[in-house]
Amino acid sequence: MMFSQHLVLIRRLLIIAILVNNSCGKVETHSDKHHDGAATVGSFSKSVKDERLDSESHAKLYRNALKLKRREQLNAVKTILAIDNAKKRKVLVLDLVSGMQKVIDEAKQLIEKANYNAGDAFPFANTQLKEAIGNVVENTAFFCEFALRFPSIIGKKYLNDYKLRSTIDWAYKFSEAADLYDEVAQKLLNLCGQELNVITRYLNDYKLRSTIDWAYKFSEAADLYDEVAQKLLNLCGQELNVITREENFVNPYDKKFIKEEIEREAVRRMKEAQEKKAQQKKMEKMKKKERKPTLSKTEL
Secondary structure, eight states: HHHHHHHHHHHHHHHHHOOOOOOTTTOOOOOHHHHHOOOOOOGGOOOOOHHHHHHHHHHHHHHHHHHHHHHHHHHHHHHHHHHHOOHHHHHHHHHOOOOOOOHHHHHHHHHHHOOTTTTTTTTTHHHHHHHHHHHHHHHHHHHHHHHSSSSHHHHHHHHHHHHHHHHHHHHHHHHHHTTOOOOOOOOOOHHHHTTTTTSSOOOOOHHHHHHHHHHHHHHHHHHHHHHHHHHHHHHHHHHSSOOOOTTTOOOTTTTTHHHHHHHHHHHHHHHHHHHHHHHHHHHHHHHHHHOOOOOOOEEE
């Protein structure tokens, strides 16, 4: 019973995190009120430059508000991660993803109806469109949090659900082009794209790095390695920047480094052989010169 109540509370909190956009979608300023109402005296004389500056200013305000929303999202994700029951956690995650998909699809319809393209000037004068953009950008970032922290759940759902895949692929490209994320959120988007193969895949930094960092520190503190294994651990830590690299750090297991080292050694030996050969020729010439008979002027 306690768990059910806890689950309901989490759902309510997260639905608020998904649907509420007043803090981000609505950037309330005096200029918005003027634009939403009738045209004021002199409004038609406003230059294109002023419009652009207003758009950039509102976009900046939105980015700052989005940072706060992202904190709320992250706290919500942490709450779900703390649920011990894997089955109930999976159900909750899938329910939330379904809710995100619905919100993004509705926002997409509004955006396409307004003929707005990601990257266009931020529509500070159009409250409805502004909120739709916020819904896409916020829920895409929220979805990415789940995709990276629950890859087995989200990956399977994304792969087998064509409608979800179509929604997320569109939202991913829109959010990337909208240029409203800060550096942290942009990295999150990039990692999510790799995890779901929306873009070329490398590594899921979040799950791998946290695991390796913990394992490294634990193994180092356990003091169970011999000298050789300890050296290997140290080299690995420097290579992955888990610990600070030494000034003259070199990874001796790096194939590229080994190849370059072999090439350098081959060139060095070749030069030594050439120098030795040249020295020998020089010595032979000197010996021949010493053996050759010379005649004095009187004898000639």
